[in-house]
Amino acid sequence: MEFEVRTGRGSYPVYVERGALKKAADIIGKARKVFIVTDSGVPEKWVDMLKVQFRDAGLFVFPQGEASKNIQTWSAILSAMLGAGVTRSDTLVALGGGVAGDIGGFAAASYMRGIRFVNVPTTVLSQIDSGIGGKTAVDFGGVKNSVGAFWQPAAVIADPDVLSTLPRRQFSSGLAEAVKAGIIRDPQLFAIFEKDDFADHIEEIIRRSLLVKKAIVEEDELEAGSRKLLNFGHTLGHAYESLLGPDACLHGECVAMGMMAMLDSPELKARLAKILERLGLPAKCDADPEKVLDLVRKDKKAGRGRITAVLADAIGKAYLKDIKIEELRGRLAR
Ligand SMILES: NC(=O)c1ccc[n+]([C@@H]2O[C@H](COP(=O)([O-])OP(=O)(O)OC[C@H]3O[C@@H](n4cnc5c(N)ncnc54)[C@H](O)[C@@H]3O)[C@@H](O)[C@H]2O)c1
Numbered sequence: 001m002e003f004e005v006r007t008g009r010g011s012y013p014v015y016v017e018r019g020a021l022k023k024a025a026d027i028i029g030k031a032r033k034v035f036i037v038t039d040s041g042v043p044e045k046w047v048d049m050l051k052v053q054f055r056d057a058g059l060f061v062f063p064q065g066e067a068s069k070n071i072q073t074w075s076a077i078l079s080a081m082l083g084a085g086v087t088r089s090d091t092l093v094a095l096g097g098g099v100a101g102d103i104g105g106f107a108a109a110s111y112m113r114g115i116r117f118v119n120v121p122t123t124v125l126s127q128i129d130s131g132i133g134g135k136t137a138v139d140f141g142g143v144k145n146s147v148g149a150f151w152q153p154a155a156v157i158a159d160p161d162v163l164s165t166l167p168r169r170q171f172s173s174g175l176a177e178a179v180k181a182g183i184i185r186d187p188q189l190f191a192i193f194e195k196d197d198f199a200d201h202i203e204e205i206i207r208r209s210l211l212v213k214k215a216i217v218e219e220d221e222l223e224a225g226s227r228k229l230l231n232f233g234h235t236l237g238h239a240y241e242s243l244l245g246p247d248a249c250l251h252g253e254c255v256a257m258g259m260m261a262m263l264d265s266p267e268l269k270a271r272l273a274k275i276l277e278r279l280g281l282p283a284k285c286d287a288d289p290e291k292v293l294d295l296v297r298k299d300k301k302a303g304r305g306r307i308t309a310v311l312a313d314a315i316g317k318a319y320l321k322d323i324k325i326e327e328l329r330g331r332l333a334r
């Protein structure tokens, strides 16, 4: 399947197709000079599959994990690009999960004031969520994603076949974002997870999640309003992430617990809890509520003791509400 994401400056194609990685050069442009940014956890066979399609492709491999998403890695990528003689007309291709996409995208946004960027997401999370939307970043000063840029890709190539090597825990964690997309805007997507055979529908899950994100980022490219809906489960999720550390609790696992806390209806909570159990995702965080609240206060989105909370009273109908951070206390207790 192929669809276009419209942005303020044009649009870019997103391909969701088994076997797409093998043919990536047809989309990127065979004659182009490419510089591939990936991490040490992306299996070599996927890196080779991409690299062999180009003559003299540059390659930068950084150590896997969120700990690498920093200015030092970004700077090392830029040095390697300079060393390899990458010019303004070349293309940076990020191959990997959200970390490779975010840092590769930021390197593309900043190198020579911005070069062409193609994203080839290889985790569930990056295929259904971080791969589109144009947000690029590194973590800085102890704050996640605090330095970055909006930089739209020229194309996104999501090949569900590459998910075959992804560890199960990463797989489930990524699916939390798909459950989120269902709660925000797509009851049919949510319903897929309520059936036992959800794993047989991975392509449809990726496609539907991307369409939810596409609709929302097209409405609000620079996150002035409705794009905040995508933060459902993330206000608390990010706090859990900082508190527990990204290895103890993966992003999607933290979002799962964050989503549970933001639902009020007992019926919806029970439905979500059942899905999380099926996916092997946690539903409740045991972290100290006071520490969680402190972290929410410190979060860049928490001005003047208030935050824009994302709430949902019905599946597919999330909405924004300005609330006092103190109001989260009750949610953390239950
Ligand atoms: N830009 C956005 O809009 C946006 C949205 C959501 C999340 N994010 C960011 O995404 C990041 C998390 O992304 P992630 O969950 O993909 O983590 P990740 O990029 O760290 O990937 C998870 C692990 O899987 C490995 N891996 C990748 N592809 C693989 C494959 N096909 N087979 C086997 N192993 C593979 C990686 O090496 C890594 O160890 C966070 O930094 C988060 O801030 C960005």
Ligand SMILES: [Zn+2]
Residues within 6 Å of the ligand: 129, 177, 234, 251, 255
């Ligand atoms: Zn997320």
